[in-house]
Amino acid sequence: SWPTCIVPITSTPYSYEVPSWLSLNYSCTGSPQVWEARPSRGKGIGVFATRPLDPGDIILAELPVIIIEPPLIRDGVAYPLTSVEPLLQAAFDTLSEEHKSAVLSLHAHLTPEEASDTETRLLPIFRSNAYLVGSLMSEFGLFPKGARINHSCRPNSNQVWIDKTGKRVVRAIRRIEEGEEISATYLPLLQSRKERQRALSQYGFKCTCSACVLGKAEQEASDKRRNDIRLAFHDFEPHLSLSVPQSVADKRKAQMNVEASMQLVKLLEEEELSDYLAPAYRIVALSFARIERWDQATIWAHKSYNLRLAENEDAEGTLEMAALTSQFISSWNEELYNKSKQQG
Numbered sequence: 001s002w003p004t005c006i007v008p009i010t011s012t013p014y015s016y017e018v019p020s021w022l023s024l025n026y027s028c029t030g031s032p033q034v035w036e037a038r039p040s041r042g043k044g045i046g047v048f049a050t051r052p053l054d055p056g057d058i059i060l061a062e063l064p065v066i067i068i069e070p071p072l073i074r075d076g077v078a079y080p081l082t083s084v085e086p087l088l089q090a091a092f093d094t095l096s097e098e099h100k101s102a103v104l105s106l107h108a109h110l111t112p113e114e115a116s117d118t119e120t121r122l123l124p125i126f127r128s129n130a131y132l133v134g135s136l137m138s139e140f141g142l143f144p145k146g147a148r149i150n151h152s153c154r155p156n157s158n159q160v161w162i163d164k165t166g167k168r169v170v171r172a173i174r175r176i177e178e179g180e181e182i183s184a185t186y187l188p189l190l191q192s193r194k195e196r197q198r199a200l201s202q203y204g205f206k207c208t209c210s211a212c213v214l215g216k217a218e219q220e221a222s223d224k225r226r227n228d229i230r231l232a233f234h235d236f237e238p239h240l241s242l243s244v245p246q247s248v249a250d251k252r253k254a255q256m257n258v259e260a261s262m263q264l265v266k267l268l269e270e271e272e273l274s275d276y277l278a279p280a281y282r283i284v285a286l287s288f289a290r291i292e293r294w295d296q297a298t299i300w301a302h303k304s305y306n307l308r309l310a311e312n313e314d315a316e317g318t319l320e321m322a323a324l325t326s327q328f329i330s331s332w333n334e335e336l337y338n339k340s341k342q343q344g
């Protein structure tokens with residue numbers, strides 16, 4: 001019988017060779033299982049939700065089967081991935097047969113030279129599927145289940161390395177319906193479609209997600225929104241101190257920043273870039289704090305905290321938002337106390 005996460009592929013509308021690991025020895029994570037791996041039209045294999053998922057729900061938490069730490073050439077600069085082949089081969093040789101066949105069944109995008117060489121598959125497999133991991137994000141890990149998640153420029157999941165458990169956790173970042181494909185991003189998304197397509201060519205495909213198949217006018221609007229979002233994050237950086245402005249001009253600027261920060265959230269929602277909401281909510285919270293609107297500062301800080309907490313309770317960003325939320329609640333309490341004293 002089939003494990004619950006795997007749909008037997010008895011008839012598909014298009015031919016696809018089903019790798020043996022799909023039906024054999026492939027264990028499912030989580031209880032109950034919320035995903036299945038199956039062909040996705042035009043994208044090889046993909047990962048699909050087997051039930052509706054809410055933002056923050058864990059889809060998959062996976063240990064790497066291989067971790068490679070590329071040696072450094074000099075401080076902070078690693079050897080190119082091509083030079084780690086011997087390390088990769090050594091790590092591969094220690095794997096169980098089950099893990100070896102899971103790794104070898106993964107998709108590999110080949111360079112023309114690699115295509116003519118039927119022997120070397122490990123490096124292209126690693127290059128096409130590995131993710132940065134480790135406390136310094138300086139190592140590369142291979143996760144055979146998560147590696148089946150296809151790319152979208154409007155992804156519905158994010159993936160976070162949790163150093164404490166040594167797992168990579170994939171979570172829903174918006175509502176995902178049953179049967180919907182789980183998508184992740186392979187690149188930073190605050191770029192134009194042309195820039196994204198150029199970056200994705202290294203994986204050997206042209207993205208056809210909803211952000212990449214817009215008509216001309218809509219595409220220009222989408223590119224502009226992404227550029228505006230990128231600039232807004234950059235421009236806000238110097239204005240994120242907690243000091244309350246004193247001069248009339250600075251107060252006016254701080255008020256305008258509140259409006260600009262709300263506009264940033266609106267642009268992210270329009271572009272469906274949910275993964276950037278936590279830092280945007282933080283900017284809104286700090287902007288309200290600078291005009292001493294403690295009620296709004298608290299609400300927005302808490303929204304950012306909730307998103308961060310769902311990702312990683314120990315991350316610096318989560319701890320910062322916890323501290324800011326409680327600081328703003330104290331200021332709000334004080335304000336309410338002073339008001340009640342004045343009234344009576």
Ligand SMILES: C[S@@+](CC[C@H](N)C(=O)[O-])C[C@H]1O[C@@H](n2cnc3c(N)ncnc32)[C@H](O)[C@@H]1O
Binds near residue numbers: 046129149152205207
């Ligand atoms: C990390 S693998 C993802 C799983 C892969 N589809 C498989 O069959 O194992 C990356 C490869 O999947 C394919 N892919 C990923 N996202 C895609 C997309 N949006 N459109 C078309 N192909 C995609 C490309 O061949 C890419 O090199």
